[in-house]
Amino acid sequence: MTVRNKLSENALQRLRIWLLLTPAMTVIVMLFVGGLIAGLARSLNYFPLIGLTEPNLDAYRAVLGDETFLRSLAVTSYISFTATAISSVLAVAAALLLRPLVLRQRLFYFMFSLNLTVPHAVGAIGISYLLSQGGLASRLARSAGLTDRPADFPALVADPWAIGIIVEYVWKETPFIGIVVLAILASVGEDYESAARSLGAGRWQTFRYVTMPLVLPGLVPASVIVFAFTFGAFEVPFLLGRTAPTTLPVLAYRSYTDVDLAARPEAMAISMVIAGTSALIISAYLALTRHYSRG
């Protein structure tokens, strides 16, 4: 009797859980998975409504054989890797440095997290007014006698090294990662580190063997979010990037809004590549860090 009660209680509990989850699952399956599948179908030239019932790989062939696409893939990966790496390093450094100030004072915390609330589009526009060759920094350089004309100032926006884009990402994402790291530091306190120091560990050793393992569980997912975001973001490269080669999301959007309908399957193929590549790189990264955090 009690066993049966226990069982049905268990079943009830499970039912309850799934009922709670159903709305969220519905949204994700219908919109996210549905959107991906609709995109996948279109990328395979499968679109029964306009009489396309024979799926094929033409769009992928066209896209993967296109030098513009390959260069774009390289540029996108380069930007995401660089921006994520710089933001992560800066964030850990800033979090360690600012820990005493930020955690104790609401104002400092507020200042540090301020640009989390500033949309990327605004950041990008600000960066362009600041760093373009006719921008504020260039004008200051000229009034300091360092340059004579705009062209003397280094190209930092729409430049070959995507510096403007990376600066914007670092500017916006460093506080994001920093706050995640700070939250961990706050929750674990300084006891472990002081213990390590009192046991004779040097600064570097303490950092490497105590602090890092502590913050890694927050740093890894935070940097994954940053990588995924920068890999798929549209606004910043659209505003600060070069015309060619551009990043994949901009390329996909351009093909999608190309008035030539034939470009649509290619746009979908590019977006499938964006989805696939970012998923692949992220799982590789997670596997790698899991490996290292164990070893």
Place this chain on the structure above:
Amino acid sequence: MGLLLIALALPILPLAVWSVSFRWFYPDVVPSVWSLEAWVAVLSPANNLAAATADTVAVASLVTVLATLIGVPAGRALGLNEFPGKRVVELLILAPIVVPGVAVALGIHGLFIRYGIANSRLGVAVVHLVPTVPYLTLLVSGVFANFDTDYELQARSLGASALATQRFVTLPAVGPGVAVGALFTFLISSSQYVLTLLIGGGEVVTLPLLLFSFARSGENAIAGALSLVYIAPGVVALWLSSRHLSGNSAALGGLQKL
């Protein structure tokens, strides 16, 4: 510290100066003519700031309500329970966070047109659920992970009704975390550009769209003024919630769970 804060404020500075400038050409470090013309233009009815604000607020409010109704139960289920299939659920919830929105939006667009919800506030709000529901679910699951359900059981065993338990026990414990999540959901929705552009089809013009249109046509002064208008609500929201955020990792726990 000071240096860092300056670096953080630096990109905002030129926006502010541009917004009160007129004929600010290279090599002038400060505008030769100061003017409030851009603010007048931004506030003039012809430039649709009021309409864009209305669209932004309408969409973001709807998103916040829907995402909260959908994400809080799911967050509770995930935060409090171990159950078979949990990993699949987590995977599904994480997927929209790591897979870029652009990749999904192009596919969704065709579906929405067919079902007649493209080019409407409703359609835009629905598509904004893709980035917001997973975020809120994860965040709330983090909040609930720190919540001890024994308090609920105790309240019930002391004779409190289910509703009273939710009202006096659960809500005070998880309320601040959920409120911060809802606030940030509002911000996430109101900062969407590509999703809004595609699904709104030009008929739902939110603030980021308006801003892009001026920034892209070289109207720097107007773009500067509009930027300041656009970031103001987020700054206020952050200030209001910073009490709940500082030193308390619960609100950000959802992000750590990734």
Place this chain on the structure above:
Amino acid sequence: MTRRQRLFHSLAVLAALAGTAAACSTGSSQNESDAVGLVDLEESELAGANWDEIVAEAEGGTVDWFLWGGSDQINSYISTEVADDMAEQFDITINRVGVSDTADAVNQVLSEAEAGRLSDGSVDLIWINGENFRTMKQGGLLFCGYWDVLPSMEFVDRDDPAVLFDFGTPVDQCEVPWNRAQVALIYDSATLTTPPTDIDALLEFACANPGTVTYPAPPDFTGSVFVRHVFYNEADRLFADEGGLDVLLGAFDDEVYEEVAAATWATLNEVEPCLWRGGDTYPADKPALDQLFANSEVSLNMTYEPAEVGLAVDDGLFPETTRTYGLQSGTMANLNFTAIPFNSSNKAAALVVANYLLSAEAQLEKADPAVWGPQTVLDVDRLPEDMQAMFQAVPRHPSVVAPEELAPLALPELQADWVTGIERDWSANVAER
């Protein structure tokens, strides 16, 4: 379960869920069998209606008008002057939908057609240029055949090739003329006293003043028209004995195209190291070039619409000493139009708006640089004399080249196929080379 089993389990569940979603998305709702195609007035719900009936039908309607929204002053003209007049005179509500690129509006109609939404579309009126017009016409996305019912068409010269062909595409009454536009070059008279007066001089000027000249990357509208001027210049040289650039003015000819294009790419590549940033990159679009010009990063700028330079000066974007002029070797001219999509949900009201925009009163108001400033598309000689006098009395903006100075330099536009070819090949042959 082992980890691997769990992974497979997850994938299986995902696949099943995905399958359900796909079934949902492709299964239901069959649309009406009508195909996408140009819709003629006589086949539409307005067939046989006279103008008064159309005006009556339009009453109380809303027109979703998609147009480029990047100019404060044009936005203001549409949202106040036009919108107020339409509300007062016809009880029509104008919903101005600002887009950053007209192709977005075309894309919208295209997406609706692709998704089977053949009526009750979300776009009622588009301010359109030649290339987008061709796309819409070829795609069967337009409402056509209504010139004879529009009272304002009376004052348009319907034999003018610029009215009959839009970038070589026969207009066939599928759009209504709105503004006359002609390319002009822009410079700052405070820093440059003698700007180059033809294409050859311009290319020489670029290398004599390295880093101060560039053009927006095609397919940007303005960048494309600059490259077309170089294209014309090469054709003039290559086919000097066969009538010069006349060889380009007809249907697309692959052989001629290849020859002229090769010469054009050679010339552009030769000048490239002299350009802004050594030609390493190009401004993405016209606004980007405007920005460079405003900051004196470049000394020459160009526009297909000189009136906009007046607006830019008034808005404080360009210095007051900015001037515009036409090249002695000629600059391209065309008209721009308003068009109604085939699936517009309110064609009567859209017709009333298009007719209003073409009316002498509206054309006169818009010609004033304080309002906007583009040239009228009306044949002023056909207007009543008092109207003619008012058009002559329209104030001039000091930064905008006088129309009577520019008009004699007008060159006809290429047909759209040539333009598409140039825009398609520029990137591979110049930008990425």
